[in-house]
Amino acid sequence: MKSKVLLINPPTLRDLAVTYDNYFPLGLLSLATVLKDNGIDSRMLDVNNYYYMKEYNQDILDKYIEDRLYSYVEEYNPDIIGIGCLFTGAFKSLKVIASRLKSRFPKIPIVIGGIHPTIFARDILKKYNCIDYVVIGEGESSFLELVKSLVGGDNPSEETDGLAFRHKQEIKLNPKRKFINKLDQLPFVDYSMLDDIEEYHNMDTSDWYSPKNLRIAQPFPIVTSRSCPHRCPFCSMWLVHGPKIRYRSPDNVLAELEYLYKEYGVNYFRFMDDNLTFDRQRILDICRGIVKRNMNIQFDTPNGVAVNGLDKEVVEAMAKAGMTRVSIAIESGSEYIRNKIMRKNLSREKIYEVAGICAEYEHLFITGYFIIGMPQETRETLTQTYEMIKSLPLDNAAVNFVTPYPGTELFTYCIKQGLLPYRAEDYVDIEYLHYASKQPHFEPFELKSEDLINFKEMCRDYFLAKRKRLGLRAKFPLRYKKEVASL
Numbered sequence: 001m002k003s004k005v006l007l008i009n010p011p012t013l014r015d016l017a018v019t020y021d022n023y024f025p026l027g028l029l030s031l032a033t034v035l036k037d038n039g040i041d042s043r044m045l046d047v048n049n050y051y052y053m054k055e056y057n058q059d060i061l062d063k064y065i066e067d068r069l070y071s072y073v074e075e076y077n078p079d080i081i082g083i084g085c086l087f088t089g090a091f092k093s094l095k096v097i098a099s100r101l102k103s104r105f106p107k108i109p110i111v112i113g114g115i116h117p118t119i120f121a122r123d124i125l126k127k128y129n130c131i132d133y134v135v136i137g138e139g140e141s142s143f144l145e146l147v148k149s150l151v152g153g154d155n156p157s158e159e160t161d162g163l164a165f166r167h168k169q170e171i172k173l174n175p176k177r178k179f180i181n182k183l184d185q186l187p188f189v190d191y192s193m194l195d196d197i198e199e200y201h202n203m204d205t206s207d208w209y210s211p212k213n214l215r216i217a218q219p220f221p222i223v224t225s226r227s228c229p230h231r232c233p234f235c236s237m238w239l240v241h242g243p244k245i246r247y248r249s250p251d252n253v254l255a256e257l258e259y260l261y262k263e264y265g266v267n268y269f270r271f272m273d274d275n276l277t278f279d280r281q282r283i284l285d286i287c288r289g290i291v292k293r294n295m296n297i298q299f300d301t302p303n304g305v306a307v308n309g310l311d312k313e314v315v316e317a318m319a320k321a322g323m324t325r326v327s328i329a330i331e332s333g334s335e336y337i338r339n340k341i342m343r344k345n346l347s348r349e350k351i352y353e354v355a356g357i358c359a360e361y362e363h364l365f366i367t368g369y370f371i372i373g374m375p376q377e378t379r380e381t382l383t384q385t386y387e388m389i390k391s392l393p394l395d396n397a398a399v400n401f402v403t404p405y406p407g408t409e410l411f412t413y414c415i416k417q418g419l420l421p422y423r424a425e426d427y428v429d430i431e432y433l434h435y436a437s438k439q440p441h442f443e444p445f446e447l448k449s450e451d452l453i454n455f456k457e458m459c460r461d462y463f464l465a466k467r468k469r470l471g472l473r474a475k476f477p478l479r480y481k482k483e484v485a486s487l
């Protein structure tokens with residue numbers, strides 16, 4: 001019997017003030033591709049994309065489940081359903097989808113994975129009977145193994161790496177230990193498996209910043225490495241992707257870029273790596289390879305690039321290869337917050353040097369990423385951040401309130417200090433941690449929420465005023481003159 005697996009990307013709660021471009025869900029697509037390569041039929045439904053730019057609410061989700069999901073499952077008749085949870089904020093809708101599907105199709109095992117299930121695997125299995133298995137961490141090999149044993153009629157093995165499941169009233173949890181070291185062994189994501197792909201093409205990119213004057217059709221995200229060797233106290237990514245940074249080779253990355261460029265006509269890429277430039281030679285080879293292969297593309301780095309991973313040669317290679325927007329992770333203008341509290345090991349001199357290098361490229365839109373509201377933040381440290389923002393040649397500053405995600409050092413610290421309103425174990429179901437909201441998630445020792453909100457607004461107003469003075473549209477760099485130097 002040919003086995004069939006349906007993967008679902010649930011919608012994420014969103015504040016209507018914050019909109020995100022619709023991105024292909026690479027994690028779920030990677031799982032589906034690996035299954036397909038192993039002879040297992042799989043399909044994927046991106047409910048998040050269906051909700052793109054639409055208000056999330058329970059009624060709309062219920063309607064989607066009634067109108068589309070039930071009939072889809074009946075028709076496809078999968079042996080296993082997998083649901084992803086890329087963000088903590090997706091867990092609420094994951095629960096709704098899992099429980100409805102379980103009531104309607106009680107025999108189909110439901111497997112979940114992603115960051116929130118990875119952190120709360122045990123609590124989730126204890127609380128939610130509609131969920132049968134939790135895959136912990138990087139999922140390709142564990143999920144394949146689980147699917148094979150389920151369709152073969154076996155119980156999941158005690159040996160399966162990175163899996164939590166129920167066994168005779170008990171919850172068994174095998175921690176994730178084996179990560180894929182050579183990422184080149186993974187197949188390129190197969191986009192043909194995505195149902196409702198036409199929803200993506202509805203995305204309007206006509207007003208996107210395009211200094212090469214290319215018509216941006218559908219931007220494609222790409223991940224060329226997994227994890228990051230640093231341990232910033234607010235970052236939880238490594239709980240899924242492991243302690244070591246792992247790479248795809250430049251040739252492998254270039255082959256995929258070229259494939260998407262030629263086969264899908266993609267000319268806008270979004271590098272989503274956690275630490276894209278950590279291996280200097282690798283990023284140089286990727287960028288020089290793009291030029292050598294004559295790919296006329298543009299790309300950006302929405303996940304932020306570590307400032308320490310940039311220098312004159314690297315920025316030049318990236319700009320020549322088509323980088324049009326760079327986001328640099330500065331985090332704080334205060335030496336104390338940045339280096340003592342956040343442990344960034346990032347000097348003030350390096351920040352100014354790198355921002356200055358980026359600013360030599362008139363076409364390059366430079367965003368500084370800042371995080372405010374660490375427990376130790378004070379008026380003085382905020383002022384230092386503001387002074388830095390004003391004195392750097394930035395085109396925008398993305399200032400976000402720090403979020404104490406479960407599993408992070410910051411979370412443990414905040415719980416210990418009594419800064420959070422709930423107990424640690426309650427966070428499996430806490431809904432407000434879904435994104436950088438308009439409200440800080442907690443108050444620093446010496447500040448009120450109002451102080452942080454006002455600060456954020458002040459930074460936004462600073463750039464708005466500057467832009468207005470120069471008569472420049474929002475998407476253009478402040479240094480942008482009439483023509484862009486040939487790229």
Ligand code: B12
Pocket residue numbers: 012013014020021023024025026027028030031081082083084085086087088089111112113114115116135137138139140143221223227234235236237240241272273274302303400405406434435436
């Ligand atoms: C791309 C990305 C985005 C994209 C999302 C695109 C999309 N639809 O896929 C955008 C830009 C929209 C985004 C936004 C945000 N993001 Co983001 N994002 C990422 C990033 C950089 C890469 C994700 C990715 O593609 N990874 C590569 C794939 C291969 O890995 P994966 O998705 O984890 O999937 C694997 C496993 O998790 C597992 N798995 C996943 N699902 C399933 C399902 C099943 C059934 C199984 C078996 C296994 C499994 O197997 C997969 C393959 O190995 C991650 C960091 C990271 N490295 O993962 C942060 C990350 C997920 N984001 C994060 C955050 C905080 C945010 C924001 C809240 C930021 C903000 N302040 O606004 C917003 C939230 C958006 C929202 N809608 O509310 C945090 C999540 C923390 C948390 N606990 O929620 C992360 C971990 C970054 C970090 N450093 O902490 N993000």
Ligand code: SF4
Pocket residue numbers: 228229230231232235236237274275306
């Ligand atoms: S440098 Fe970025 S990806 Fe690495 S640990 Fe810090 S926040 Fe996470």
